Amino acid sequence: MLNLVILLGFLLATVVTCVRLSRADLDRWHQHPDIADPGDLHGEGSFHCARRIAAPEAEVLAALKENALATPRTILVAGDVADGMMTFETRSAVMGFPDYTTAAVKDGLLVMHGRLRFGRKDFGVNRARVTGWLDALGPLTEPL
Template sequence: MVPQSNRVEKMKMALWLIAGLIVLVGAYIRLAPSDPAIWHNTPVGDANRDLRGGVVRVLETGPDGLAQLNEIAMASPRTKVLAGSVDDGMVTYITRTKVIGFPDYTTAQQNGDTLRIYGRLRFGRSDFGVNRNRVDGWLARMQP
């Protein structure tokens, strides 16, 4: 039979290992590099789609839709430009969740009067509608 103090020490060690693993995973989520070659790609599709891990929106905005969206996105908490610019006609934003810092990527491209937006998660399979809510919220704030 293992003495009580030995079991307690093993439990403490296991808890420290689990805590260390959680810290390492959290650090990876926050510090993993975001490669523009992977995330800054032209959104495709001609119709709105709600995806398990993201959203696609296609709308007629006139030629200044991307500029309007850029102002709104840049005013959003924890959002910054990963790649591109309004002048380039395509911008990819990275928005991180408040607590854990999960990154979500939103690419918007202006093609004539058509604005295509693709918001998606990086980690996991489902975003529970977070990207849909963010993108739809941005679009609701755009001028008609």
């Protein structure tokens, strides 16, 4: 029995180490979110949303960047305000699982796509994070 507990502990430590040290394939994650109309799309392990903007693109993206980087365990991994598209990585507190959120402005529409990297179900964390960032933008975006 003790051997089984030791083996399970070793396997858990190996998985956690692999997840924490995993590198992002930015060609895969830094892609323009594909939504053409305002609205929300909730998928298994992901959340897409689009809102019309009520301010200049650079102002909206700068505010979004500030709010995103204020989120615990979140870093900018690709793009910037000047590029019109940014991808953020947010890691879970305990296991360090990475989620990726890409935000872009195109044709007066702020489009965001939050999705998990490992697993299939995110238990609503991507939706909560993305809608929290949207709420923080306040009057810079138009409500649905």
